[in-house]
Amino acid sequence: MSTRRSPLAMALLSLVCETPMHAYRMQQLIKERHKDDVVNVAQRNSVYQTIERLLRDGLIAVLETSREENRPERTVYEPTDAGRETLRQWMRTMVSTPAREFPEFPAALAFLPVLAPDEALEALQERIAALEARLSALGEELATTATFLPRVFLIETEYQQAAVSTELGFVRGLVADVRAGHIDWDYRL
CATH class of the missing domain: 1.10.10.10 (Winged helix-like DNA-binding domain superfamily/Winged helix DNA-binding domain)
Structure with a gap:
């Protein structure tokens, strides 16, 4: 079975x-x-x-x-x-094998024009703050647990730290592009 x-x-x-x-x-x-x-x-x-x-x-x-x-x-x-x-x-x-996963954030990005540009910027800024806090917490967790656990038990935290850092960079770039007018919002839903 x-x-x-x-x-x-x-x-x-x-x-x-x-x-x-x-x-x-x-x-x-x-x-x-x-x-x-x-x-x-x-x-x-x-x-x-x-x-x-x-x-x-x-x-x-x-x-x-x-x-x-x-x-x-x-x-x-x-x-x-x-x-x-x-x-x-x-x-x-x-x-x-990479799995086909369906997290909420990419789904929300797919329909970003539902929000007005200023509303999207505000939400993205809130996400940046949350990602910064999460990145900080992951760094503290790694620093603390690395003192008593072998690295093999911390690999998923290292992965999360890298993923959050990458997402943070992406969202910051997206905010910069929205502010600079590099994203056409004429397609508002």
């Missing part, structure tokens, strides 16, 4: 391959390790739904279920051999 690949499924499967654990611990580790910048675990329900899918598809198995005093029941999961192999296949594909 071919399980649908997703960043969350990859992350959860990777964690149980590291050591057997329960769902709450998986979500907690993703947040503690700042992997929630690249894997969406904001909704606990999505973690449980993904675990159910991995379980149903035979990529993980229940190791044990326990209950401690007044705490809720906890199910600990472990990878199956098929899960370990699937994870390796997913990783090879995710690292080697």
Whole structure:
């Protein structure tokens, strides 16, 4: 059976391959390790739904279920051999093959004439401020975590830093072009 690949499924499967654990611990580790910048675990329900899918598809198995005093029941999961192999296949594909993704910003740029030029400039300036803050936060995170984590665990943060820096340069250039009148706004929608 071919399980649908997703960043969350990859992350959860990777964690149980590291050591057997329960769902709450998986979500907690993703947040503690700042992997929630690249894997969406904001909704606990999505973690449980993904675990159910991995379980149903035979990529993980229940190791044990326990209950401690007044705490809720906890199910600990472990990878199956098929899960370990699937994870390796997913990783090879995710690292080697650029995915066709549909982020919001390029979609918004595709319909930029919906906004008046001054409105677009204001929104782009707000984006510049947000990108500058994000770039600063990523720099601080790298500086701090590099003191106790090997670089191999920080590569996604380095990638994010490069992507945010590139986007910031692009948006600054776009603002300059709009201000200089190099973009024809006669096609307002």
